[in-house]
Amino acid sequence: MGAIQAIRGTRDILPEEVVYWQQVEAIARTVLGRAAYHEIRVPIFEATELFERGIGEATDVVGKEMYTFTDRGDRSITLRPEFTAGIVRSLIEHSLYAGGVQRLWATGPVFRYERPQAGRQRQFHQLDVEILGSADPRADVEVIALATDFLQALGLKNLRMDLNSVGTLGDRQRYRDALVEYFTPYKAELDADSQDRLGRNPLRILDSKDARTQEIVADAPSLLAYLSDDSQRRFAQVQQGLTGVGIAYQINSRLVRGLDYYTHTAFEIQSDDLGAQATVCGGGRYDGLVAQLGGPDTPAIGWGLGLERLILLLKELQPAAAATVDIYVVSRGDRAEAQATQVAQTLRHSGFAVEIDLSGSAFGKQFKRADRSGAAACLILGDAEAEAGTVQIKWLASGDQEQVNQDQLGAIAPDLRQRIAHSRT
RNA sequence: GCGAGCGUAGCCAAGAGGUUAAGGCAGCGGGUUGUGGUCCCGCCAUUCGUGGGUUCGAGUCCCAUCGUUCGCCCCA
Known part of the structure; x- marks a missing residue:
């Protein structure tokens, strides 16, 4: 503690x-x-x-x-x-x-x-x-x-x-006086709070929750009559x-x-x-x-x-709307991780919501987190992709996977956007 | 300011004087050192809000304190 x-x-x-x-x-x-x-x-x-x-x-x-x-x-x-x-x-x-x-x-x-x-x-x-x-x-x-x-x-x-x-203020003052005059004879019967209010703020007695007080209130003068x-x-x-x-x-x-x-x-x-x-x-x-x-x-x-x-x-x-991630980036290996950072940046600049896995743990674990993030697609960068300058795009709902050159990501952004939107419907 | 209930892990929660503090969810690790959503295994409270007391022994009883919840007052 x-x-x-x-x-x-x-x-x-x-x-x-x-x-x-x-x-x-x-x-x-x-x-x-x-x-x-x-x-x-x-x-x-x-x-x-x-x-x-x-x-x-x-x-x-x-x-x-x-x-x-x-x-x-x-x-x-x-x-x-x-x-x-x-x-x-x-x-x-x-x-x-x-x-x-x-x-x-x-x-x-x-x-x-x-x-x-x-x-x-x-x-x-x-x-x-x-x-x-x-x-x-x-x-x-x-x-x-x-x-x-x-x-x-x-x-x-x-x-x-x-x-x-x-x-x-004048109307209210006259009404206030009328209320004090009305309630004073009943003072002993009012609830404790209302007795107190009689001196301080008699208008408040009107919405007392006390049963006996309410009986007395029932016959009290109405504010509207004093307007x-x-x-x-x-x-x-x-x-x-x-x-x-x-x-x-x-x-x-x-x-x-x-x-x-x-x-x-x-x-x-x-x-x-x-x-x-x-x-x-x-x-x-x-x-x-x-x-x-x-x-x-x-x-x-x-x-x-x-x-x-x-x-x-x-x-x-309404239930809370889950914050949405479009693309979850998974990577492993020094070169791939460095490239993943750049790829994520590129995609963000194209307007996608991109989350990058920082754990460095086994791909299997990273995929699990990708899945839970609610992302539509997962980008994969390992040694092979880093070497070739490519990236795998995996669509999490279908499991389909395709390969794209990293420098093509900007160009295919409109297409990606459409497919992400589609996968959400 | 007054009244009542509650306080066990990140969350839900069993436990009601004798002991190894159940279980579930989440998390993490592994099965599967490059492919997820299922499954299996493991880890995750030297401690029960805090302090004091009663007792041979307290998460379990008592007191205090803090927090929290609901209500009164009042208001958004």
Whole structure:
């Protein structure tokens, strides 16, 4: 023992799994690109204050989940727990808002100090999408459609979307007061967590899992009743827009998301196949955040999507695609081995995926490995071939074998390519 | 931060106080020193996450610790 292990809550993504990640990233680029979104890359750590001010001191994310440390210059640094705050900081710092509506996306690791469990780690990855500078309900629809398009392009099914409006900060404050008034007489009957939430974040009581609390919640005032006329009209427009582009959703008036900055539209996409951590994608509108962080009044909406959870779902859907090798090169003897290196290079330059056997062991063993590599063809170089400047090409499926001059390999590349493709079908 | 389960080789896994720590997969070597996918043989844990304790004796019991899994909280 004594071997160093990955830190708790972090993990290695091994080659076999990376295939899924690459697939997800490729599809994200396609879907986002064709909606005219641009990638932005922001730092992995920021001043702690950014998150405290942006996400809200009262939230769990800031209160107990941040990876915060002091650097050598005595600054308080925090590993980003989400993307939005950093993107907004960047927008302000570079005056991107001056260029009109900004459609941005980002991906990479984010960090939250929590107990790991199914679908949850301390370092995980998100895909993040934001549209900044528009208050138009069509922006809400566009961004949500991007999430469903992306998930659909990956072939995921059995997802459901909850939609809600949390109104303006004012609407929410009035609702919050109403809730406190409603719950206070029941305080003793609420579960312990909810009693605590009554003072801190009464909206959270609404989705308590405790049975008795839920009985009390059943008669609690509804958030929708506290929305201003304007907020209600907005919410209706978003719903019409979603219906118009054929996106299914259900209204969930208890959907209140964790971060303080949300206004109006809030939504969440969930799956039943993820255990307790069912949320794959969550987001909403945050009209006040840019101003709160010192920028000009800039309405915005966006979402974050958990890539680990997504890949968990993807793995159930499709088996891992084996990485393919076209040609496996087998050689024995000093001269042959030297030539094999050159031949492999030539073939790679012609575009083939070529793996070379470095073992120097008996041909029999090398053939065994050739077979297991999944290669379509095997190139053989021994003393005889080295002497003659030739190479044997053996087709592993049929066992057929032919001889080619080494300097002809470039010329027959198109033919080889065709036959390799053919042998795979 | 709280609760519960688990921790034997690269992977899966038997073993439930007495002893040579089964077996399978993968890997490596050989049968076959230039021809694979089958087959046969051999090798692959002085040791059971770590530390301490109980006992004549512990992988098997107890304690602690670390890791891991699932759940709570919360979220992606």
